[in-house]
Amino acid sequence: xxxxKESGPTLVKPTQTLTLTCTFSGFSLSTSGVGVGWIRQPPGxxxxxxxxxxxxxxxxxxxxxxxxxxxxxxxxxxxxVLTMTNVDPVDTATYYCAHRIHPRTYFDHWxxxxxxxxxx
Amino acid sequence: xxxxxxxxxxxxxxxxxxxxxxxxxxxxxxxxxxVSWYQHFPGKAPQLMIYDVSNRPSGVSNRFSGSKxxxxxxxxxxxxQAEDEADYYCSSYxxxxxxxxxxxxTKLTVL
Numbered sequence: 001x002x003x004x005k006e007s008g009p010t011l012v013k014p015t016q017t018l019t020l021t022c023t024f025s026g027f028s029l030s031t032s033g034v035g036v037g038w039i040r041q042p043p044g045x046x047x048x049x050x051x052x053x054x055x056x057x058x059x060x061x062x063x064x065x066x067x068x069x070x071x072x073x074x075x076x077x078x079x080x081v082l083t084m085t086n087v088d089p090v091d092t093a094t095y096y097c098a099h100r101i102h103p104r105t106y107f108d109h110w111x112x113x114x115x116x117x118x119x120x
Numbered sequence: 121x122x123x124x125x126x127x128x129x130x131x132x133x134x135x136x137x138x139x140x141x142x143x144x145x146x147x148x149x150x151x152x153x154x155v156s157w158y159q160h161f162p163g164k165a166p167q168l169m170i171y172d173v174s175n176r177p178s179g180v181s182n183r184f185s186g187s188k189x190x191x192x193x194x195x196x197x198x199x200x201q202a203e204d205e206a207d208y209y210c211s212s213y214x215x216x217x218x219x220x221x222x223x224x225x226t227k228l229t230v231l
Contacts, residue, residue: 047123
């Protein structure tokens with residue numbers, strides 16, 4: 001059974017760096033084809049894809065946020081980390097991590113999300 | 121790439137059918153058969169209901185079906201049940217550097 005869970009701060013100040021962790025079970029990020037993505041949803045707005053990291057450490061980022069995002073993996077801990085620099089109140093959102101198997105075109109398992117508020 | 125367009129809400133009576141639309145462009149929905157749909161109960165993990173326009177993952181009820189015409193994809197839920205009341209999101213995989221675009225979500229109310 002695949003599960004994912006996001007964790008991190010609930011409140012971050014503007015200009016700070018946000019670090020979120022996705023802890024998963026039921027699969028290994030060292031298995032060929034496996035990827036973990038990050039998606040967020042600001043209140044009342046659409047979901048937005050942010051980043052994706054693959055088993056081979058290939059990484060993809062949303063072009064609009066690429067300069068501020070970094071994603072890394074710790075295969076031994078079954079964790080993926082997303083770092084977002086210089087946060088702004090517009091980054092207030094629920095952040096989700098999700099499992100994908102390349103070349104499938106969808107995320108087949110998601111975490112329940114974690115709400116991050118950016119405010120001074 | 122802009123988000124996909126979904127109606128904010130739809131409603132239907134138990135036993136009847138509803139359809140949720142998802143409109144994109146020829147660069148996403150219209151260009152590829154890569155539309156997926158997710159069911160989301162607030163506070164829970166979104167669940168994949170349909171992938172690649174019309175395919176159901178194992179375990180998803182056959183009351184859920186998907187289709188596409190041009191730049192608009194649709195999710196149809198037949199034989200509505202109270203347990204179907206949730207938010208539904210569409211998504212399209214794209215070949216651009218923005219790998220996925222999503223809709224704003226549709227709240228389904230079962231009357």
